Amino acid sequence: MTKNKVRIQNAVTYGMVILFWVVIQVMDKTGHLSSLFKGLLVPLCMYAILAVSLNLTVGILGELSLGHAGFMCLGAFSGAFLTNCLETAVPSVGLRFFMALILGALVAGVFGLLIGIPVLRLKGDYLAIVTLAFGEIIKNLINVLYVGRDSNGFHFSMKDTTSLGMDKETGVVLIKGAQGITGTPRAATFTIGILLLLLTLFIVLNLIHSRTGRAIMSIRDNRIAAESIGINITKYKLMAFSISAALAGMAGVLYAHSLSTLKASSDNFGYNKSILILVFVVLGGLGNMRGSIIAAMLLTALPELLRGLNDYRMLIYAIVLIVMTIFNSSPKAIELRSVVMSKLRGGAKKEVA
Amino acid sequence: MAADSKSVKMADGAVKSGGSAGQAAKAGTVPTLEVKNLSISFGGLKAVDGFNVVIEKGQLYGLIGPNGAGKTTVFNLLTGVYKPDTGVILLDGKNITGRKTIEINQEGIARTFQNIRLFKELSVLDNVKVGLHNHHKYSTLEGILRLPSFYKVEKEMNERAMELLSVFDLDKECDYKASNLPYGKQRKLEIARALATDPKLLLLDEPAAGMNPNETAELMETIRFVREKFNMTILLIEHDMKLVAGICERLTVLNFGQVLTQGETSEVLNDRRVITAYLGE
Numbered sequence: 001m002t003k004n005k006v007r008i009q010n011a012v013t014y015g016m017v018i019l020f021w022v023v024i025q026v027m028d029k030t031g032h033l034s035s036l037f038k039g040l041l042v043p044l045c046m047y048a049i050l051a052v053s054l055n056l057t058v059g060i061l062g063e064l065s066l067g068h069a070g071f072m073c074l075g076a077f078s079g080a081f082l083t084n085c086l087e088t089a090v091p092s093v094g095l096r097f098f099m100a101l102i103l104g105a106l107v108a109g110v111f112g113l114l115i116g117i118p119v120l121r122l123k124g125d126y127l128a129i130v131t132l133a134f135g136e137i138i139k140n141l142i143n144v145l146y147v148g149r150d151s152n153g154f155h156f157s158m159k160d161t162t163s164l165g166m167d168k169e170t171g172v173v174l175i176k177g178a179q180g181i182t183g184t185p186r187a188a189t190f191t192i193g194i195l196l197l198l199l200t201l202f203i204v205l206n207l208i209h210s211r212t213g214r215a216i217m218s219i220r221d222n223r224i225a226a227e228s229i230g231i232n233i234t235k236y237k238l239m240a241f242s243i244s245a246a247l248a249g250m251a252g253v254l255y256a257h258s259l260s261t262l263k264a265s266s267d268n269f270g271y272n273k274s275i276l277i278l279v280f281v282v283l284g285g286l287g288n289m290r291g292s293i294i295a296a297m298l299l300t301a302l303p304e305l306l307r308g309l310n311d312y313r314m315l316i317y318a319i320v321l322i323v324m325t326i327f328n329s330s331p332k333a334i335e336l337r338s339v340v341m342s343k344l345r346g347g348a349k350k351e352v353a
Numbered sequence: 354m355a356a357d358s359k360s361v362k363m364a365d366g367a368v369k370s371g372g373s374a375g376q377a378a379k380a381g382t383v384p385t386l387e388v389k390n391l392s393i394s395f396g397g398l399k400a401v402d403g404f405n406v407v408i409e410k411g412q413l414y415g416l417i418g419p420n421g422a423g424k425t426t427v428f429n430l431l432t433g434v435y436k437p438d439t440g441v442i443l444l445d446g447k448n449i450t451g452r453k454t455i456e457i458n459q460e461g462i463a464r465t466f467q468n469i470r471l472f473k474e475l476s477v478l479d480n481v482k483v484g485l486h487n488h489h490k491y492s493t494l495e496g497i498l499r500l501p502s503f504y505k506v507e508k509e510m511n512e513r514a515m516e517l518l519s520v521f522d523l524d525k526e527c528d529y530k531a532s533n534l535p536y537g538k539q540r541k542l543e544i545a546r547a548l549a550t551d552p553k554l555l556l557l558d559e560p561a562a563g564m565n566p567n568e569t570a571e572l573m574e575t576i577r578f579v580r581e582k583f584n585m586t587i588l589l590i591e592h593d594m595k596l597v598a599g600i601c602e603r604l605t606v607l608n609f610g611q612v613l614t615q616g617e618t619s620e621v622l623n624d625r626r627v628i629t630a631y632l633g634e
Contacts, residue, residue, distance in 0.1 A: 206496060211507075212496055221474050224434075228547075229484045229486070232455055
């Protein structure tokens with residue numbers, strides 16, 4: 001019974017994403033898509049991936065992480081770095097992008113593991129604060145990082161380009177501190193974004209409904225009981241945290257390949273962004289992946305769609321946020337919703353009778 | 354040699370038939386649990402002081418005593434939640450003192466909790482399946498990629514879990530969220546989950562707490578049944594004297610962290626010191 005239910009629920013989630021892709025394709029072909037909205041399509045996918053991946057940490061593992069943008073930043077820079085490095089060695093942009101996605105996910109995942117070891121010893125608010133700090137550290141370190149390459153190999157510096165000490169003729173600066181990485185091919189398309197979102201869903205949903213997912217959720221529900229029946233708490237916490245980080249890294253690579261200049265600025269990867277992603281997760285419902293996608297897409301598209309209203313758009317955005325939260329999470333609203341639903345159902349039954 | 358093995362067999366038989374556990378110990382079998390001189394103090398307070406117990410295979414053993422006597426602390430010491438200051442814990446003759454909780458569970462001690470600790474958001478079935486975690490395995494990658502091993506092991510897990518649930522008459526509620534079960538059934542689910550880890554020794558911490566007399570009577574039946582069906586060794590903490598007198602073969606009475614007395618249930622319950630310290634005139 002439940003197994004089939006889960007299958008149906010998952011199918012609806014996948015179906016929703018595919019339907020969204022089809023609708024956008026049709027609108028694009030018939031010319032109903034404004035250029036403004038076209039520019040939004042890749043960020044929409046990116047935020048949906050970020051929300052689903054953060055939901056794995058917050059909703060399934062039950063730990064509040066505020067450093068998600070940091071992992072995204074790591075993915076974005078390592079991915080863009082690889083794409084630029086291999087410009088001559090691998091001429092195919094598509095192949096480079098694919099390799100960048102894998103590297104970005106790997107780097108972010110490894111850092112998720114390393115950061116997770118000290119951080120996951122904390123609980124609740126403390127964990128949130130420390131992840132926030134780690135996110136900022138990552139962003140700020142990348143912001144002062146200079147990397148160049150010449151005939152002798154790679155050069156690193158935390159100061160400026162001249163201190164890289166490169167050969168003048170063959171030297172190329174790949175990462176230029178606060179100016180970041182320029183010249184990354186803009187290979188990210190909406191279709192690739194949707195494919196990555198489907199991949200993220202596939203990984204996360206299958207993980208949740210497996211032995212590993214049950215172990216992770218048992219830690220969330222009762223750590224002491226989980227330990228008493230032989231669940232390795234550290235292992236599964238780290239696993240969930242680093243998978244979540246790796247998927248955020250993948251989203252970062254997608255982001256990096258949709259910009260001509262990638263900077264580790266606060267706008268791009270600051271804690272505001274981490275909190276924004278958390279808002280999607282909380283609004284969509286903890287542990288509810290479909291909700292995360294809907295919330296991420298709605299709230300990303302809304303400010304842009306309201307651009308015509310100019311002065312009022314952020315006000316409307318804020319009001320929508322408040323109303324959605326109340327509708328989704330206030331106990332009274334949930335009660336009211338269930339009453340309305342049961343009346344609707346009851347009414348339908350009476351009509352049948 | 355032959356005579357030797359025969360005597361062991363006989364001893365085993367004696368244990369299974371209950372009662373005469375003391376004789377079995379003399380015949381030289383290894384007890385399921387042997388605890389010697391176990392102590393722990395918290396900031397100068399000796400919570401448990403020189404605790405000893407020997408529990409033979411298949412025995413139903415009771416641990417009683419007034420509130421704050423250190424009964425749950427003994428459970429926490431046995432399951433590795435606390436590390437003892439002194440003492441030795443032998444499970445089937447193997448020293449497990451100071452090991453981690455998950456290792457102790459893998460060695461074969463499972464427990465329930467005084468305040469029920471279920472995985473509230475998981476289904477009844479999934480609660481038991483988490484208990485089967487270390488016995489039915491496939492890797493995370495196999496799970497994500499949904500390889501054939503995933504379907505095979507999940508099927509085994511479902512079958513085994515449903516088997517356990519039906520023992521506790523919970524199979525019809527397998528799709529319920531654990532927190533939606535009535536209180537008595539939550540207690541049963543906790544026992545089912547503990548049994549899923551296939552333990553040698555089951556620790557029950559006040560299984561009848563908060564139950565009405567009918568539920569308690571039913572629980573007594575269940576505990577007896579579990580002992581018979583799984584040939585389980587059970588150590589339980591309980592305040593309900595009817596339950597203790599009804600099912601426990603031997604008792605240890607704790608008072609202020611020390612063993613007041615131990616022995617056959619009927620003797621212990623008629624002991625003068627136990628009556629004054631715990632039961633009341």
